[in-house]
Amino acid sequence: MKDYFAGIMAVLWKDVLSELRTKDILLSVFVFSLLSLVIFSFALRTDRATVAVIAPGVLWAAFAFSGILALNRAFATEREKGSLEGLVITPVPRDVIYFGKMLGVLLFMLAAEIVLLPVFVVLFNVPLDVPRLLLIIFLATLGFASVGTVFSAIAVNTRSREIMLPVLFLPVVVPVIISAVEASARVMAGEPWDNLSVWLQVLVAFDVIFVVVSSLVFEYVLEE
Amino acid sequence: MTQDRLPGRTALLSRLFLVLAFIGVMVSLALIFLWVPDDRQQGAVYRIFYYHVPAGLLSFAAFAVVFVASIAYLWKNNRAWDMVAHSAAELGVVFATLSLVTGSIWARPIWGVWWTWDPRLTTMLILWLIYVGYLMLRAYSADDTRVSRFASVVGIIGFVDVPVVFFSIRWWRTQHPQPLLKPGNDFGLTPEMTVTFLIALAALSFLFAHLLLERLAMRRMSADIQEIRQALSAEEGA
Numbered sequence: 001m002k003d004y005f006a007g008i009m010a011v012l013w014k015d016v017l018s019e020l021r022t023k024d025i026l027l028s029v030f031v032f033s034l035l036s037l038v039i040f041s042f043a044l045r046t047d048r049a050t051v052a053v054i055a056p057g058v059l060w061a062a063f064a065f066s067g068i069l070a071l072n073r074a075f076a077t078e079r080e081k082g083s084l085e086g087l088v089i090t091p092v093p094r095d096v097i098y099f100g101k102m103l104g105v106l107l108f109m110l111a112a113e114i115v116l117l118p119v120f121v122v123l124f125n126v127p128l129d130v131p132r133l134l135l136i137i138f139l140a141t142l143g144f145a146s147v148g149t150v151f152s153a154i155a156v157n158t159r160s161r162e163i164m165l166p167v168l169f170l171p172v173v174v175p176v177i178i179s180a181v182e183a184s185a186r187v188m189a190g191e192p193w194d195n196l197s198v199w200l201q202v203l204v205a206f207d208v209i210f211v212v213v214s215s216l217v218f219e220y221v222l223e224e
Numbered sequence: 225m226t227q228d229r230l231p232g233r234t235a236l237l238s239r240l241f242l243v244l245a246f247i248g249v250m251v252s253l254a255l256i257f258l259w260v261p262d263d264r265q266q267g268a269v270y271r272i273f274y275y276h277v278p279a280g281l282l283s284f285a286a287f288a289v290v291f292v293a294s295i296a297y298l299w300k301n302n303r304a305w306d307m308v309a310h311s312a313a314e315l316g317v318v319f320a321t322l323s324l325v326t327g328s329i330w331a332r333p334i335w336g337v338w339w340t341w342d343p344r345l346t347t348m349l350i351l352w353l354i355y356v357g358y359l360m361l362r363a364y365s366a367d368d369t370r371v372s373r374f375a376s377v378v379g380i381i382g383f384v385d386v387p388v389v390f391f392s393i394r395w396w397r398t399q400h401p402q403p404l405l406k407p408g409n410d411f412g413l414t415p416e417m418t419v420t421f422l423i424a425l426a427a428l429s430f431l432f433a434h435l436l437l438e439r440l441a442m443r444r445m446s447a448d449i450q451e452i453r454q455a456l457s458a459e460e461g462a
Contacts, residue, residue, distance in 0.1 A: 147381060154374045158365045167360055168378060171353035172385050175392035182396060202392050213384055220298050220373045 007092040011100020012107075018077070019108060025073045029112035033066035037116075037123055046124070055126045056184035060177055062120075063113055063137075064144070068166050070109045071148040074101060075156040084156075087222075094219035098149060102214070105152075106145040113137055132187045132196070139203040140180035146210040147172050153221045179203050234437060241434035248427025255420040272330045278425040280323035280348060282432050286316030287355065287383055294379035297372065303447070306372040309379055311439035313358050315432060320352045343394040350389050354382040 019025055040058045044050065078084040087097060114137070121128050148169055155165040183199035256274050263270040289312035297305035327345060328338050339345065358378050365371040413421065 150377060150381065154361070154377065157370065157374065158361065160364055164357075164361060164364060167357040171350050171357060172381060174350050175385070175388045178392045178396045198395055202388070202395070206388055209384060209388065210381070213381060217298070217377045217380055221377055223370075223373065 004093070004096060007096035008099045008103065011087075011097055012103045015074075015101070015104035016107065019104075024077070025070050025108045026112050026115075028073070029066045029070045029109065030115055032069055033062040033112065033116050034119060036062040036065055037120060041123060048125075051124050051126065052188070055120075055124045056181045056188060058124070059120055059184060060140070060181045062116070063109075063141075063180075064170070064173070064177055066112065067109050067141070067144045067148065068169060070105060070112070071144075071152040071169065072155070072162065072165055074105050074149065074152045076161070079156050094222055095215040097222065098215045098218035101153075102145050102149040102211075105149055106142055109141050109145060110138065113141065126188050127190070129187050129190065132193075133184060136180055136183045136187065136196075136200070136203070139200065139207060140176050143176035143203060143206045143210065144173055146207060146214050150214045150218055150221060153218070175202055175206050179206075235441070238434050238437035238441070241430045241437070245427055245430035245434055248423055248430055252420060252424040252427050255416075255423065260416050260420050261414060266334055269330065269333050272326050274421055274424040275428070276323055276326040276330060277421070278428040279319045279326065280344075281425070282428055283316045283320035283323060283348075283351070286312045286319060286432070287351065287386070290316060290355070290358075290379045291383035294376035297376050298380075303372075306376070307440055307443040307447075308436075309376060310362060311436055311443060313355050313362075313375075313379065314439060315435055317352065317355050317359060319428075319432070320348060320355070324348055324352060341393075341397060343390060343397050346393045346397075347386070347390045350393075351382075351386065354378075354385065358382060 037058065040054075040061070044054050044058070075084065078087060090097070114134075117128075117130075117133070117137075120126075151165055151168045151172075155161040155168065158164045179199040179202040183196050183203070186195045186199075252274060256271050260271070262268050290309045293305045293309035293312060296302070297309060324345075327348075331340065331345075332338050358375060361378060362371060362375055365374070
């Protein structure tokens, strides 16, 4: 059991270390989601009444699309550097590799999203209840990372992986996007916990189901 | 080498299904247009229901087959299961498309719109997108066992997602404005309607079974051709 967690931490630490040296993922996710926020504010009207309605949707569209960038990098770098083979022949259970990679993706996406959040507040001028929003962001991003890690490992092995990843990923995470948008809208409107609970339940259910299913099927993705 | 064509009995079965599907479609069309009464509220328009609903049901059945066959393939590592999953996914997308298109045609006169974000429509659309992605993954990758494993994984994750998608969309819809006339199953079916519906369902199911067997036969043949080619080129090389 101790080895199990040590293995997960080793895979995670390897990714964190290489990310700290290149800052590839953090920078590209941050810049891309910032750009989407700016484009959205041109595409949609930004008077006070409209912003109150569209702000949560804009935030999650930006997170979902930029999340795809982070997911793309998760295995693309491994493949380009030839370290995927090293990972595959590592004598640890496959779910150790899954959890290590998944936690890495989760960490990078969360970091970029949390940096973006103040920018979003400033640009769209919305009131924020930070602790509750952070809970939603954590649950939804875990949902993205859980299935996204599997799809990223699949897409990296196909021709045109830039297309394959969003095509596989986006329809499956529809429940996450719906619940994250609905829950954030309620938080931004200052509604009580009770109105959130059904959406938090959907998020938790999605997370539990897909962390389990993904860790079970991951070994078939990585087999060489 | 695997079998070089459909084994005789399966080919016969497939042909039998085709004949039954043809008879069923003819009979059901006659019943739909000549026998069943109009719906009290919708008039004649509702008759599209006899093909719309079976198509939707069969696409669900097809995706369930993809799910089971995908698990069986990963478990037993038998190529035949992979062919079943692939063929069922193709048919599932075809029937889902049918049900989406007929649904849209039906929605226009009844709800006044081509499309509404109703839970069933939206779930069907998301499903359609998931399995189009599944087929794209197959098409965009070299044809080897790795792709079969990838597709199986997508087939499993996609199907597990169905109830989550359905319930999240249902809750999402209940909090948004509904279309003028609420979609619902509240029309009671008369006995004639039930009989006609079951015949149409049977006809489309036979068609489904026939197409599935034919696609499987084609997959087997193309796998055989590939093997023969490889054997030939190996011989030439030697």
